[in-house]
Amino acid sequence: MEMLSRIAAPMVNQSDLPFRLLVQRYGATLAYTQMLNSDALLNDQDYLEFHLRDLTTEASSTERPVVVQLCGNDIKTIVRAGKKIQNYCQGIDLNLGCPQQSTLEGHFGAYLLGQKDWPLVEGIVSAMHNSFTVPVSTKLRLCEPALKTLDLGQRLEACGASWLTLHARTVSARRRRHGAADLSQVKRLKDNLRMPVVSNGNVRVWDDLEENLRYTGADGLMVGETLLGNPCLFANQVSDPVTISLEYITICREYPETATLATTTAHVKHFIDFQCHRRPWYNKFRTSLGACKTLDDIERLLRVKVEKWRGRAPRIVDADVDDDDFAEGNQPGEVVEDFGSLFSE
Incomplete structure (x- = not known):
């Protein structure tokens, strides 16, 4: 469980290897890659080679664990893409949280959280769990209504997810952080799921980390944009x-x-x-x-x-x-x- 305690979030064009190594020097116990497009990993050789170079460097090791985050909505494509990178990471995550316009247009990320898509999501996670040699996780936002998030979490657990990360806000393509994250929903998941739960949201300074864990009881904390400004946050430092x-x-x-x-x-x-x-x-x-x-x-x-x-x-x-x-x-x-x-x- 130590690996899950302090996590650098997946951030588009910002979760590069040098940045992951930097935050791991300063206390991050796990770092995610940016969201990788499953179809591009299969059909764009330059895209695949760039991200394999990121993952196969001598710095990528069990001492500096990394989770690759995949996105998509086709089971076979995601499984094939995951098999290309599973030997170079310590876990593979399904993105169910990205709110960007491109994910809306492509119908993946957070736009798979509607109940009509739950069977598809369950099929993807189950196939990942049964196909990969590394653990499978999911990062998601709140469903609407928010109370449905636990229902989905229980389904993901039953499908073989090893842990779940909740960014406790609803999806909005225009306003990603509209209002504070509802940490009570993280607590609700932690109180009702057997698998580990990671909390994401409302962390700006060191004291927020401790308060978040105290309130939610989560097994770990994921931080994104705050680390971009202060990559030493997990070490309770501010560097020049x-x-x-x-x-x-x-x-x-x-x-x-x-x-x-x-x-x-x-x-x-x-x-x-x-x-x-x-x-x-x-x-x-x-x-x-x-x-x-x-x-x-x-x-x-x-x-x-x-x-x-x-x-x-x-x-x-x-x-x-x-x-x-x-x-x-x-x-x-x-x-x-x-x-x-x-x-x-």
Whole structure:
């Protein structure tokens, strides 16, 4: 059960290998891939090779467990896709929670939660359970009405799901987080299901983690967008934004072609935004970041311009010098204990 205790959620174009490794350095016990399209895994060779490269790197191991999340609505397609990746992960999850427009148009994700589709969902989960060599799980949102969620959960349990994650909000393509998550529904599942239940929602700071577990009794917590800003959340830390950005870029270099430049740029934006979005220089940073064409460009922006804007000495370093040899600024991995100073620059 330890694997399920602190989980990094599946996030579209943001659950790349370098980010998963980063959050696992800081306390995540399990990380999900982004939602992978089952049909594309079978019919798009470039798509398959990219995601297999992500999963087959030496960093992907039982010491850094990963669950692959699949989406789709065809039993045979999902089973065939899962068999292509089951040897490179510790579990396979069926996405029943994505609210995006593309999932509405394709009729999968959270749009399979209507009761008319329950037989299909049961067929998919049962086939996954009977076909794969790794455990099968499901991540879902609330059914409508919400009380029906337990009924579906019991059906999924009967079909062979090993655990269930509930993002306790109803689906909305336009407003993904409309209102607070209804954690009472997570508690209801935990009180009535035999399989482990993971709670997802309403976590912004460390204290939210403890309060969520205390109230719901869940076996674990899944966190998504909050980790994008603070990947050290599970370690009860807030890292210096430039330091954590450089650490992420270093991992990207160690595992090339597992994160696109667009993904890397998005992560760096989130790291800086989390603590510095109200600084007068933030718009200049966004413009400069958008103009970066390489990892070197992003690193130079962080080391020189961002540090200058923050009133700090540039982190200049020769190509042959390791990050540990820096004389200026915080060292990679260093935790900023004086949180107040971060918000008063």
